Amino acid sequence: xxxxxxxxxxxxxxxxxxxxxxxxxxxxxxxxxxxxxxxxxxxxxxxxxxxxxxxxxxxxxxxxxxxxxxxxxxxxxxx
Numbered sequence: 001x002x003x004x005x006x007x008x009x010x011x012x013x014x015x016x017x018x019x020x021x022x023x024x025x026x027x028x029x030x031x032x033x034x035x036x037x038x039x040x041x042x043x044x045x046x047x048x049x050x051x052x053x054x055x056x057x058x059x060x061x062x063x064x065x066x067x068x069x070x071x072x073x074x075x076x077x078x079x
Contacts, residue, residue, distance in 0.1 A: 003035055036079045043067050043075070 014025060048057040048066045057063055 003032060007032055033079060036075065040072070040075050040079065043071065 010028065014021075018025065044064055044067060045060070046063065048063050049055070050057070057066065
């Protein structure tokens with residue numbers, strides 16, 4: 001959540017006030033991309049708990065299906 005806040009503040013600042021991207025800004029973008037990529041990987045391998053039945057799913061196919069449908073494409077576009 002903290003990375004999203006930093007990104008939400010840094011991006012408009014860069015667009016409004018920075019003419020040329022310097023090395024620190026580019027490195028910051030790479031760091032955020034890596035963090036979001038790791039978040040996607042972790043989401044694919046983390047267990048899923050069903051809200052209605054409180055069942056815990058540990059197999060990869062079910063976890064992937066539960067992640068891909070609502071969140072994966074949004075995360076991919078954001079990445």
